Amino acid sequence: xxxxxxxxxxxxxxxxxxxxxxxxxxxxxxxxxxxxxxxxxxxxxxxxxxxxxxxxxxxxxxxxxxxxxxxxxxxxxxxxxxxxxxxxxxxxxxxxxxxxxxxxxxxxxxxxxxxxxxxxxxxxxxxxxxxxxxxxxxxxxxxxxxxxxxxxxxxxxxxxxxxxxxxxxxxxxxxxxxxxxxxxxxxxxxxxxxxxxxxxxxxxxxxxxxxxxxxxxxxxxxxxxxxxxxxxxxxxxxxxxxxxxxxxxxxxxxxxxxxxxxxxxxxxxxxxxxxxxxxxxxxxxxxxxxxxxxxxxxxxxxxxxxxxxxxxxxxxxxxxxxxxxxxxxxxxxxxxxxxxxxxxxxxxxxxxxxxxxxxxxxxxxxxxxxxxxxxxxxxxxxxxxxxxxxxxxxxxxxxxxxxxxxxxxxxxxxxxxxxxxxxxxxxxxxxxxxxxxxxxxxxxxxxxxxxxxxxxxxxxxxxxxxxxxxxxxxxxxxxxxxxxxxxxxxxxxxxxxxxxxxxxxxxxxxxxxxxxxxxxxxxxxxxxxxxxxxxxxxxxxxxxxxxxxxxxxxxxxxxxxxxxxxxxxxxxxxxxxxxxxxxxxxxxxxxxxxxxxxxxxxxxxxxxxxxxxxxxxxxxxxxxxxxxxxxxxxxxxxxxxxxxxxxxx
Numbered sequence: 047x048x049x050x051x052x053x054x055x056x057x058x059x060x061x062x063x064x065x066x067x068x069x070x071x072x073x074x075x076x077x078x079x080x081x082x083x084x085x086x087x088x089x090x091x092x093x094x095x096x097x098x099x100x101x102x103x104x105x106x107x108x109x110x111x112x113x114x115x116x117x118x119x120x121x122x123x124x125x126x127x128x129x130x131x132x133x134x135x136x137x138x139x140x141x142x143x144x145x146x147x148x149x150x151x152x153x154x155x156x157x158x159x160x161x162x163x164x165x166x167x168x169x170x171x172x173x174x175x176x177x178x179x180x181x182x183x184x185x186x187x188x189x190x191x192x193x194x195x196x197x198x199x200x201x202x203x204x205x206x207x208x209x210x211x212x213x214x215x216x217x218x219x220x221x222x223x224x225x226x227x228x229x230x231x232x233x234x235x236x237x238x239x240x241x242x243x244x245x246x247x248x249x250x251x252x253x254x255x256x257x258x259x260x261x262x263x264x265x266x267x268x269x270x271x272x273x274x275x276x277x278x279x280x281x282x283x284x285x286x287x288x289x290x291x292x293x294x295x296x297x298x299x300x301x302x303x304x305x306x307x308x309x310x311x312x313x314x315x316x317x318x319x320x321x322x323x324x325x326x327x328x329x330x331x332x333x334x335x336x337x338x339x340x341x342x343x344x345x346x347x348x349x350x351x352x353x354x355x356x357x358x359x360x361x362x363x364x365x366x367x368x369x370x371x372x373x374x375x376x377x378x379x380x381x382x383x384x385x386x387x388x389x390x391x392x393x394x395x396x397x398x399x400x401x402x403x404x405x406x407x408x409x410x411x412x413x414x415x416x417x418x419x420x421x422x423x424x425x426x427x428x429x430x431x432x433x434x435x436x437x438x439x440x441x442x443x444x445x446x447x448x449x450x451x452x453x454x455x456x457x458x459x460x461x462x463x464x465x466x467x468x469x470x471x472x473x474x475x476x477x478x479x480x481x482x483x484x485x486x487x488x489x490x491x492x493x494x495x496x497x498x499x500x501x502x503x504x505x506x507x508x509x510x511x512x513x514x515x516x517x518x519x520x521x522x523x524x525x526x527x528x529x530x531x532x533x534x535x536x537x538x539x540x541x542x543x544x545x546x547x548x549x550x551x552x553x554x555x556x557x558x559x560x561x562x563x564x565x566x567x568x569x570x571x572x573x574x575x576x577x578x579x580x581x582x583x584x585x586x587x588x589x590x591x592x593x594x595x596x597x598x599x600x601x602x603x604x605x606x607x608x609x610x611x612x613x614x615x616x617x618x619x620x621x622x623x624x625x626x627x628x629x630x631x632x633x634x635x636x637x638x639x640x641x642x643x644x645x646x647x648x649x650x651x652x653x654x655x656x657x658x659x660x661x662x663x664x665x666x667x668x669x670x671x672x673x674x675x676x677x678x679x680x681x682x683x684x685x686x687x688x689x690x691x692x693x694x695x
Contacts, residue, residue, distance in 0.1 A: 056128030206235030212282030292479025
């Protein structure tokens with residue numbers, strides 16, 4: 047090995063993942079961190095750590111000079127970029143080489159060649175790789191792009207050339223929506239990547255998203271490690287990934303694999319890379335882009351091949367030849383991965399930030415994370431906080447294991463997409479291996495529908511927790527009188543009456559309904575609750591956050607419980623509300639779309655916030671005029687902060 051200490055120019059679970067393999071290989075590790083991540087898990091696990099700036103990525107994880115300086119200060123000899131941030135930045139790769147550091151990834155030339163979607167498509171077409179018909183020209187005038195879109199034929203996809211992760215990407219169904227969606231895509235691309243250039247592609251109807259993992263070394267060897275199916279997506283961001291794909295036959299795998307290897311060789315590629323394709327119902331596939339880095343979903347490939355992809359990266363970067371040939375690659379069983387994200391599906395998937403009060407990942411799964419009780423989830427970075435992976439002999443076995451593991455995983459303190467993931471895995475369309483990129487949009491109602499039976503039992507559990515608090519069941523005679531409770535469960539308000547019956551038994555009634563008997567069986571000091579209802583005993587885990595706020599895990603779901611018993615019932619607002627526009631999440635103001643004094647219509651866009659790498663437009667709560675703007679571009683705001691006031695016209 048030509049280096050003994052590596053710096054990981056990233057954060058969170060991927061930094062921890064790289065450290066794990068590095069330690070196993072006898073290498074020392076260096077973490078970098080922003081001031082917001084001073085107590086983060088990747089900092090704690092590294093041998094050394096260097097602060098590189100303030101919370102915003104541009105001031106820390108995207109600061110090339112600060113990272114190079116950190117490598118020199120710590121004595122690191124090599125840099126692993128992880129994924130995201132600077133992982134596909136040719137200037138960063140070149141800066142590492144210029145500083146005498148080994149860059150654990152492909153050459154700057156390869157990153158540059160594939161990092162521009164327009165240029166990459168031209169290269170792939172020259173190499174004989176099938177590409178989606180589209181436009182990759184330099185003329186970015188709206189009229190030119192609209193004419194090219196009409197030539198391609200509707201619907202079309204707009205894609206930022208420097209993009210990734212679904213940012214700067216829009217689906218355009220017809221000419222009517224083109225100009226507005228083009229401006230939206232260009233704005234998001236400019237803020238995310240500093241480049242508003244886009245390409246256009248024909249939109250493929252109901253495709254599968256298939257990617258091929260390739261590896262190459264500097265000695266001319268290149269192989270593929272099979273495919274991953276990443277079709278289940280939301281806003282072009284992957285949610286569930288699996289290997290192998292239920293839509294790919296051995297013969298198709300061989301053809302796609304050969305195409306991917308040929309593409310890697312055509313650009314003299316070195317290291318880990320991924321060729322992404324769209325696959326239609328007839329088995330035709332088209333090149334979309336190449337990711338010149340390790341993928342988020344690499345654990346499913348590791349699970350079915352038995353290989354450590356980070357170890358392969360390190361060995362190739364050290365100049366070693368690949369230790370296997372194509373004939374040595376074996377795929378064993380099936381693996382599925384889900385991305386646990388800090389977002390609230392019931393509130394339009396709004397990003398969430400805060401403190402993770404309790405984290406208990408299932409021991410039955412492979413869980414990639416950098417979490418612990420009390421871990422902070424900042425608003426400045428990607429919303430993904432963990433990856434959960436299951437492997438089985440068959441796809442159905444892996445799927446069942448992942449559903450059960452999700453049910454057992456406890457994540458309390460912030461809203462996540464945990465329930466959506468379980469429902470997606472359990473949905474008949476996914477279970478039958480027929481999910482396309484339209485899966486979540488087509489089945490959103492079923493995936494997000496409330497579970498009436500669980501909700502009813504959860505309300506009873508919430509009443510029990512509020513009635514007993516941390517004391518266990520009451521014993522004084524005063525507690526035998528009926529007690530009126532009012533509380534919110536995940537934002538939904540409930541009012542009911544609880545009558546203690548002694549020995550931990552309570553009768554709970556809503557309005558004039560017949561009371562339901564609930565019995566507390568045990569309440570331990572660490573929050574484990576056992577209770578009996580309808581002849582069935584059940585278990586929950588509760589965490590008290592403050593005097594009037596708790597979280598609990600029940601039937602595989604997380605619930606936020608707010609005690610409103612002693613809070614005055616709010617007076618209903620007059621039609622039109624109070625005219626105050628509040629931030630829906632923690633975020634940064636990236637655009638003010640109006641000025642003070644402007645007349646606005648109800649629902650008109652006023653302010654754009656960026657949170658966890660996504661843009662969120664906030665609109666006028668009612669018609670009127672802008673009486674005040676309380677923020678400026680670049681300001682960081684907290685959830686519920688008043689950003690604008692709308693007065694009568």
